[in-house]
Amino acid sequence: MMKGKPMKAWILGGSSGLGLELVKEAERHSIDPVTLGRNSQLQVDLSDRQSVEALCQKIEVMEAELLKDVSFFVWNAGEFEYGPFDQAEKLASMFAINADAPTRILQTFVRRKKKLRSPFHLITIASVAVWKARADMAIYAGTKAYQAQFSRSLALEFERDLPGSKVVIVHPAGMKTGLFPASINTSEFMDPREIAGIIWREALVQEKFCDWFNVLRVEGKPSVSRENVSPELAYDELPKYNTGGFGG
Numbered sequence: 001m002m003k004g005k006p007m008k009a010w011i012l013g014g015s016s017g018l019g020l021e022l023v024k025e026a027e028r029h030s031i032d033p034v035t036l037g038r039n040s041q042l043q044v045d046l047s048d049r050q051s052v053e054a055l056c057q058k059i060e061v062m063e064a065e066l067l068k069d070v071s072f073f074v075w076n077a078g079e080f081e082y083g084p085f086d087q088a089e090k091l092a093s094m095f096a097i098n099a100d101a102p103t104r105i106l107q108t109f110v111r112r113k114k115k116l117r118s119p120f121h122l123i124t125i126a127s128v129a130v131w132k133a134r135a136d137m138a139i140y141a142g143t144k145a146y147q148a149q150f151s152r153s154l155a156l157e158f159e160r161d162l163p164g165s166k167v168v169i170v171h172p173a174g175m176k177t178g179l180f181p182a183s184i185n186t187s188e189f190m191d192p193r194e195i196a197g198i199i200w201r202e203a204l205v206q207e208k209f210c211d212w213f214n215v216l217r218v219e220g221k222p223s224v225s226r227e228n229v230s231p232e233l234a235y236d237e238l239p240k241y242n243t244g245g246f247g248g
Protein backbone atom coordinates (compact mmCIF):
# COMPACT_ATOMS: atom_id res chain seq x y z
CA MET A 1 0.00 0.00 0.00
CA MET A 2 1.18 3.52 -0.82
CA LYS A 3 2.38 5.55 2.13
CA GLY A 4 -0.22 8.00 3.43
CA LYS A 5 -3.11 6.30 1.64
CA PRO A 6 -5.89 5.54 4.13
CA MET A 7 -6.72 1.89 4.71
CA LYS A 8 -10.21 0.85 3.66
CA ALA A 9 -12.57 -1.47 5.50
CA TRP A 10 -15.49 -3.13 3.75
CA ILE A 11 -18.19 -3.55 6.37
CA LEU A 12 -20.93 -6.02 5.46
CA GLY A 13 -23.93 -4.84 7.49
CA GLY A 14 -22.71 -1.38 8.46
CA SER A 15 -26.03 0.47 8.61
CA SER A 16 -27.19 -0.20 12.17
CA GLY A 17 -26.31 -1.73 15.52
CA LEU A 18 -22.77 -3.03 15.94
CA GLY A 19 -21.99 -2.52 12.23
CA LEU A 20 -22.76 1.21 12.39
CA GLU A 21 -20.53 1.52 15.48
CA LEU A 22 -17.76 -0.39 13.66
CA VAL A 23 -18.07 2.18 10.84
CA LYS A 24 -17.76 5.12 13.27
CA GLU A 25 -14.91 3.48 15.15
CA ALA A 26 -13.07 2.76 11.87
CA GLU A 27 -13.19 6.49 11.12
CA ARG A 28 -11.74 7.24 14.58
CA HIS A 29 -8.77 5.05 13.56
CA SER A 30 -8.49 6.87 10.20
CA ILE A 31 -9.71 3.79 8.35
CA ASP A 32 -12.11 4.52 5.47
CA PRO A 33 -15.29 2.45 5.86
CA VAL A 34 -17.25 1.24 2.84
CA THR A 35 -20.60 -0.26 3.80
CA LEU A 36 -22.26 -3.22 2.11
CA GLY A 37 -25.91 -4.06 2.70
CA ARG A 38 -29.41 -2.98 1.75
CA ASN A 39 -28.92 0.60 2.93
CA SER A 40 -25.27 0.94 2.03
CA GLN A 41 -22.71 2.27 -0.42
CA LEU A 42 -22.32 -1.13 -2.09
CA GLN A 43 -25.91 -2.31 -2.18
CA VAL A 44 -26.83 -5.92 -1.63
CA ASP A 45 -29.80 -7.75 -0.18
CA LEU A 46 -28.26 -10.89 1.26
CA SER A 47 -31.62 -12.66 1.23
CA ASP A 48 -31.93 -12.19 -2.55
CA ARG A 49 -29.75 -14.47 -4.69
CA GLN A 50 -29.91 -12.15 -7.74
CA SER A 51 -28.82 -9.18 -5.69
CA VAL A 52 -25.88 -11.19 -4.29
CA GLU A 53 -24.87 -12.28 -7.79
CA ALA A 54 -25.03 -8.67 -9.00
CA LEU A 55 -22.65 -7.59 -6.21
CA CYS A 56 -20.28 -10.49 -6.98
CA GLN A 57 -20.28 -9.40 -10.62
CA LYS A 58 -19.43 -5.86 -9.55
CA ILE A 59 -16.50 -7.15 -7.45
CA GLU A 60 -15.36 -9.35 -10.33
CA VAL A 61 -14.83 -6.34 -12.62
CA MET A 62 -13.85 -3.80 -9.96
CA GLU A 63 -10.73 -1.76 -10.64
CA ALA A 64 -7.67 -3.51 -9.19
CA GLU A 65 -6.52 -0.43 -7.28
CA LEU A 66 -9.88 -0.16 -5.51
CA LEU A 67 -9.64 -3.75 -4.34
CA LYS A 68 -6.00 -3.51 -3.35
CA ASP A 69 -6.91 -0.66 -1.00
CA VAL A 70 -9.26 -2.90 0.99
CA SER A 71 -7.31 -3.90 4.09
CA PHE A 72 -10.25 -5.19 6.16
CA PHE A 73 -13.39 -7.17 5.37
CA VAL A 74 -15.78 -7.06 8.33
CA TRP A 75 -18.37 -9.83 8.15
CA ASN A 76 -20.97 -8.36 10.43
CA ALA A 77 -24.42 -8.65 8.78
CA GLY A 78 -26.75 -11.04 10.54
CA GLU A 79 -30.35 -12.01 11.14
CA PHE A 80 -31.87 -13.52 14.27
CA GLU A 81 -35.15 -15.26 14.99
CA TYR A 82 -36.18 -16.34 18.47
CA GLY A 83 -38.61 -19.22 18.97
CA PRO A 84 -39.05 -22.98 18.82
CA PHE A 85 -37.29 -24.65 15.91
CA ASP A 86 -40.43 -26.23 14.49
CA GLN A 87 -42.11 -22.82 14.24
CA ALA A 88 -39.19 -20.98 12.61
CA GLU A 89 -40.27 -18.74 9.73
CA LYS A 90 -36.88 -17.31 8.81
CA LEU A 91 -35.00 -20.52 8.15
CA ALA A 92 -34.19 -19.70 4.52
CA SER A 93 -33.30 -16.08 5.11
CA MET A 94 -31.14 -16.84 8.19
CA PHE A 95 -29.18 -19.37 6.13
CA ALA A 96 -28.87 -16.83 3.29
CA ILE A 97 -27.97 -13.77 5.39
CA ASN A 98 -25.80 -15.45 8.03
CA ALA A 99 -24.03 -18.03 5.87
CA ASP A 100 -24.67 -18.54 2.16
CA ALA A 101 -24.58 -14.98 0.75
CA PRO A 102 -21.54 -13.72 2.71
CA THR A 103 -19.68 -16.90 1.71
CA ARG A 104 -20.38 -16.22 -1.98
CA ILE A 105 -19.35 -12.57 -1.68
CA LEU A 106 -16.16 -13.54 0.15
CA GLN A 107 -15.40 -16.18 -2.47
CA THR A 108 -15.43 -13.57 -5.25
CA PHE A 109 -13.52 -11.10 -3.10
CA VAL A 110 -10.83 -13.64 -2.10
CA ARG A 111 -10.44 -14.85 -5.69
CA ARG A 112 -9.64 -11.29 -6.79
CA LYS A 113 -7.42 -10.58 -3.79
CA LYS A 114 -5.40 -13.75 -4.49
CA LYS A 115 -4.90 -12.78 -8.14
CA LEU A 116 -3.76 -9.34 -7.00
CA ARG A 117 -1.56 -10.85 -4.23
CA SER A 118 -3.21 -8.39 -1.92
CA PRO A 119 -3.60 -9.68 1.67
CA PHE A 120 -6.39 -8.46 3.96
CA HIS A 121 -7.74 -8.90 7.47
CA LEU A 122 -11.07 -10.71 7.86
CA ILE A 123 -13.01 -9.65 10.95
CA THR A 124 -15.82 -12.11 11.55
CA ILE A 125 -18.56 -11.12 13.97
CA ALA A 126 -19.82 -14.45 15.26
CA SER A 127 -21.51 -14.80 18.67
CA VAL A 128 -21.28 -16.62 21.99
CA ALA A 129 -24.14 -18.63 20.46
CA VAL A 130 -21.39 -20.48 18.55
CA TRP A 131 -20.46 -22.38 21.70
CA LYS A 132 -23.17 -21.52 24.24
CA ALA A 133 -26.32 -23.61 23.70
CA ARG A 134 -29.66 -21.87 24.18
CA ALA A 135 -33.19 -23.00 23.46
CA ASP A 136 -35.13 -21.18 20.73
CA MET A 137 -31.96 -20.14 18.89
CA ALA A 138 -30.92 -23.39 17.21
CA ILE A 139 -30.87 -22.17 13.59
CA TYR A 140 -29.23 -18.87 14.46
CA ALA A 141 -26.59 -20.63 16.59
CA GLY A 142 -25.95 -23.16 13.82
CA THR A 143 -25.40 -20.48 11.19
CA LYS A 144 -23.07 -18.52 13.52
CA ALA A 145 -21.08 -21.71 14.22
CA TYR A 146 -20.71 -22.17 10.47
CA GLN A 147 -19.49 -18.58 10.14
CA ALA A 148 -16.89 -19.01 12.90
CA GLN A 149 -15.49 -22.35 11.84
CA PHE A 150 -15.52 -21.37 8.16
CA SER A 151 -13.44 -18.30 9.03
CA ARG A 152 -11.03 -20.27 11.23
CA SER A 153 -10.47 -22.83 8.47
CA LEU A 154 -10.12 -20.16 5.78
CA ALA A 155 -7.30 -18.62 7.83
CA LEU A 156 -5.17 -21.69 7.03
CA GLU A 157 -5.71 -21.15 3.31
CA PHE A 158 -4.80 -17.50 3.70
CA GLU A 159 -1.60 -18.44 5.50
CA ARG A 160 -0.70 -20.74 2.59
CA ASP A 161 -2.11 -18.79 -0.39
CA LEU A 162 -2.37 -15.15 0.63
CA PRO A 163 0.38 -14.60 3.21
CA GLY A 164 0.11 -11.47 5.30
CA SER A 165 -3.66 -11.96 5.64
CA LYS A 166 -5.25 -12.34 9.08
CA VAL A 167 -8.53 -13.59 10.49
CA VAL A 168 -10.17 -12.72 13.79
CA ILE A 169 -13.40 -14.25 15.02
CA VAL A 170 -15.31 -12.29 17.64
CA HIS A 171 -17.86 -13.88 19.96
CA PRO A 172 -19.85 -11.07 21.58
CA ALA A 173 -22.49 -11.67 24.26
CA GLY A 174 -25.77 -9.71 24.15
CA MET A 175 -25.63 -6.13 22.82
CA LYS A 176 -28.39 -3.51 22.75
CA THR A 177 -29.24 -3.51 19.03
CA GLY A 178 -32.25 -3.91 16.79
CA LEU A 179 -31.36 -7.56 16.16
CA PHE A 180 -33.85 -8.76 18.77
CA PRO A 181 -37.66 -8.81 18.82
CA ALA A 182 -39.36 -6.49 21.36
CA SER A 183 -40.11 -9.52 23.57
CA ILE A 184 -36.42 -9.75 24.54
CA ASN A 185 -35.38 -7.30 27.22
CA THR A 186 -31.99 -5.92 26.16
CA SER A 187 -31.71 -3.26 28.87
CA GLU A 188 -28.87 -5.15 30.60
CA PHE A 189 -27.04 -5.93 27.37
CA MET A 190 -23.75 -4.32 26.31
CA ASP A 191 -23.43 -1.06 24.41
CA PRO A 192 -22.44 -1.85 20.78
CA ARG A 193 -20.29 1.29 20.67
CA GLU A 194 -18.05 -0.08 23.41
CA ILE A 195 -17.85 -3.47 21.66
CA ALA A 196 -16.90 -1.83 18.35
CA GLY A 197 -14.08 -0.02 20.17
CA ILE A 198 -12.82 -3.30 21.61
CA ILE A 199 -13.03 -5.11 18.26
CA TRP A 200 -10.97 -2.52 16.35
CA ARG A 201 -8.47 -2.21 19.20
CA GLU A 202 -7.92 -5.97 19.28
CA ALA A 203 -7.82 -6.32 15.48
CA LEU A 204 -5.32 -3.52 15.03
CA VAL A 205 -2.78 -5.12 17.40
CA GLN A 206 -3.34 -8.69 16.20
CA GLU A 207 -0.09 -10.48 15.44
CA LYS A 208 -1.24 -14.07 14.94
CA PHE A 209 -2.61 -14.99 11.51
CA CYS A 210 -5.75 -16.26 13.26
CA ASP A 211 -7.21 -15.15 16.56
CA TRP A 212 -10.57 -15.40 18.30
CA PHE A 213 -12.03 -13.96 21.46
CA ASN A 214 -15.22 -13.53 23.45
CA VAL A 215 -16.59 -10.19 24.62
CA LEU A 216 -18.64 -11.03 27.72
CA ARG A 217 -20.23 -9.02 30.49
CA VAL A 218 -18.30 -9.05 33.75
CA GLU A 219 -19.89 -7.03 36.55
CA GLY A 220 -21.84 -5.10 33.94
CA LYS A 221 -18.80 -4.26 31.81
CA PRO A 222 -17.59 -5.79 28.54
CA SER A 223 -14.56 -7.98 29.05
CA VAL A 224 -12.36 -9.78 26.53
CA SER A 225 -11.71 -13.43 27.25
CA ARG A 226 -9.71 -16.00 25.33
CA GLU A 227 -9.66 -18.51 28.12
CA ASN A 228 -12.27 -20.88 26.83
CA VAL A 229 -14.61 -21.58 23.96
CA SER A 230 -15.29 -25.04 25.11
CA PRO A 231 -18.07 -27.52 24.35
CA GLU A 232 -18.07 -28.56 28.03
CA LEU A 233 -19.38 -25.10 28.87
CA ALA A 234 -22.18 -25.23 26.32
CA TYR A 235 -24.85 -25.57 29.01
CA ASP A 236 -23.18 -23.47 31.72
CA GLU A 237 -21.92 -19.97 32.16
CA LEU A 238 -18.19 -19.47 31.91
CA PRO A 239 -16.92 -19.15 35.46
CA LYS A 240 -17.11 -15.46 36.52
CA TYR A 241 -18.69 -14.39 33.24
CA ASN A 242 -22.20 -13.59 32.17
CA THR A 243 -22.75 -14.52 28.56
CA GLY A 244 -25.88 -12.39 28.25
CA GLY A 245 -28.75 -14.83 28.73
CA PHE A 246 -32.32 -13.91 27.89
CA GLY A 247 -33.59 -14.49 31.40
CA GLY A 248 -35.57 -17.55 30.47
Ligand SMILES: NC(=O)c1ccc[n+]([C@@H]2O[C@H](COP(=O)([O-])OP(=O)(O)OC[C@H]3O[C@@H](n4cnc5c(N)ncnc54)[C@H](OP(=O)(O)O)[C@@H]3O)[C@@H](O)[C@H]2O)c1
Nearest residue numbers: 013015016017018037038039046077078127174175177179
Ligand atom coordinates in the same frame (compact mmCIF):
# COMPACT_ATOMS: atom_id res chain seq x y z
N1 LIG B 1 -26.93 -7.94 19.20
C1 LIG B 1 -26.35 -8.96 19.83
O1 LIG B 1 -26.61 -9.24 21.02
C2 LIG B 1 -25.37 -9.83 19.12
C3 LIG B 1 -24.61 -10.75 19.89
C4 LIG B 1 -23.66 -11.53 19.24
C5 LIG B 1 -23.47 -11.41 17.89
N2 LIG B 1 -24.22 -10.51 17.17
C6 LIG B 1 -23.97 -10.40 15.73
O2 LIG B 1 -23.62 -9.07 15.45
C7 LIG B 1 -23.90 -8.79 14.08
C8 LIG B 1 -24.60 -7.44 13.96
O3 LIG B 1 -25.88 -7.53 14.54
P1 LIG B 1 -26.59 -6.33 15.32
O4 LIG B 1 -26.88 -6.85 16.66
O5 LIG B 1 -25.83 -5.09 15.17
O6 LIG B 1 -27.99 -6.29 14.53
P2 LIG B 1 -28.69 -5.20 13.59
O7 LIG B 1 -28.65 -3.86 14.20
O8 LIG B 1 -30.01 -5.81 13.25
O9 LIG B 1 -27.74 -5.16 12.30
C9 LIG B 1 -27.80 -6.14 11.33
C10 LIG B 1 -27.01 -5.70 10.11
O10 LIG B 1 -27.13 -6.76 9.15
C11 LIG B 1 -27.51 -6.22 7.91
N3 LIG B 1 -28.49 -7.06 7.24
C12 LIG B 1 -29.58 -7.67 7.80
N4 LIG B 1 -30.31 -8.24 6.82
C13 LIG B 1 -29.66 -7.99 5.65
C14 LIG B 1 -29.93 -8.30 4.30
N5 LIG B 1 -31.03 -8.99 3.92
N6 LIG B 1 -29.07 -7.88 3.36
C15 LIG B 1 -27.97 -7.15 3.69
N7 LIG B 1 -27.66 -6.83 4.96
C16 LIG B 1 -28.50 -7.24 5.92
C17 LIG B 1 -28.17 -4.89 8.20
O11 LIG B 1 -27.87 -3.99 7.13
P3 LIG B 1 -29.01 -3.36 6.15
O12 LIG B 1 -30.23 -3.13 6.98
O13 LIG B 1 -28.36 -2.14 5.60
O14 LIG B 1 -29.23 -4.36 5.06
C18 LIG B 1 -27.54 -4.42 9.49
O15 LIG B 1 -26.47 -3.54 9.24
C19 LIG B 1 -24.72 -9.96 13.57
O16 LIG B 1 -23.89 -10.84 12.83
C20 LIG B 1 -25.18 -10.67 14.83
O17 LIG B 1 -25.38 -12.05 14.62
C21 LIG B 1 -25.14 -9.72 17.75
